[in-house]
Amino acid sequence: MSKEKIVSSETMAMTEAKRSNMLSWFNPVTINKRGIGMWAWVFQRLTGIGIVGYLYLHFVTLSSLLQGANAYEEHAYYYASIALFQFMVWGLFVIIIYHGLNGLRVILLDIGVSIDAHKILFWIFMVIGIILSALSAYLLYTIPDIEKVM
C-alpha cells in the first residue's frame, strides 16, 4: 500500500480546523436527514467497540484459570448468579448478531451484490437479527441450571 501525499500541506492546514473526531457523525446540523446506510455503519463501529470491550472482560475472567479450575468456576458462578450480568450476556448476543449480519451485508455490497437494494437488504438482515435475538433470549433464560443437570 503506497501512502502517497495527495493533498498539499497548505490546503490541509486550511481544512484542519474543520476536521473533527467521531463526534461529527452525530453532528446536529446534518443528523436529521441521514440515510439507513449511515446509521448501519455508525452502529457497526459502536458494536465493534463493544465487542472489543467484551474481549477484555473475557480475558479477565479467563485469567482466573491461573489460580486453578475451582477459582474459575467460582468466578463463573458469581457472574451467572447476577441477573444484570445475565441480561448483559444477552446484550452481547444482540450486538454480535448485529455486527455479524451487517458485516455480511457489507461483504455483499463489496462483492457488488444488491448495491441498489442496500436499504431493503438492511431491513431483511435486521428482521433475521430480531428473530435470532429473541431466540437467544429464549435459550439464555431457559437454560437448565447446570448444578441440577450435573
Next chain:
Amino acid sequence: MDADKLNKEYEFTIKIKRYDPQVDKAPYWKDYKVKITASTTLLDTLFKIMEEQDPSISLRYNCRSAVCGSCAMLINGKHGLACKTKPAELGTSVIKVEPLPYLPVIKDLVVNMDPFFEKLRAIKPYMITDEANWPEKEFRQSPANHRAVDQYAGCILCGACYSSCITVWTDKNYLGPAALTQAYRFVIDERDIATKERLKLVDSEDGVYRCHTSFNCVEACPKGIKPTDAIQGLKRKIAVQKIKSLLRIG
C-alpha cells in the same frame, strides 16, 4: 383561473446561516420573510431576498438549471442544488439554508472548494489515449459502453457528495466520492488506456479502501449518481487486476 393559481404567492421564512470570517466571531442565523409562488426555486427566492431586503448575502450560482453545480448547499439539513429545489415542495414554510458542511466558509453560503478540486486533480480526470495510434477520424465508443459511463459522466462537480461523506469528515487525505467516481468513469471507458495506472492511483489507504459504504454520497447527489457503485466497482477491478498479476496473465 389557472394563471391566478400559478401567480398566487405564499409566505416563507428563509433562515440563512450568515458568516463572514473577517467580521463575525461565529456563524449566526438570520431570518427573512419572503412571498413567492409555488414554482419559484430556492435560488430565485434568495435573489428576491437580496433584491428586496438584504444585498449583503453571498452565494455562488451560474447556470440556474442544475448543470453547473455552483449552488450546492444544505437545505433543511439535506444536500441539494438551490436552483433545483422548490421551497413549496419541501413541505414546510420555514427553510434553513446553510453552506456545505465540512468545507471552509469564505462568506455566507460560499465555501472554499479547493480540497475537493485538489483531490479531483489527483486522479487525472481526463482521457488518456494511445497517442501513437490515434484513429484517423474519431474515437469509437460502443453504445453499451456509453450507457455504462453515462451515469458517472453526468457529475457536475458540485461537491455535495464530498461534503456529505463521513470519511471526508475525519480523514483529510481521503480522495472522496466525486474523485473516485471520476476515476471509475475513466477506468470503464473503453477509449481510455491508462486503466492500470488509474487503479494504482486509487489502490491505497486513502483511496477506495477508506469508503465505508455509508451511502451518504448517494443520498446527497442532486444528479442521481451513485458514487458508492463506482467505488465498489473500483474495488472489484483492483481485486481482479491483482489476481491477474499474481497469475502473470495481465
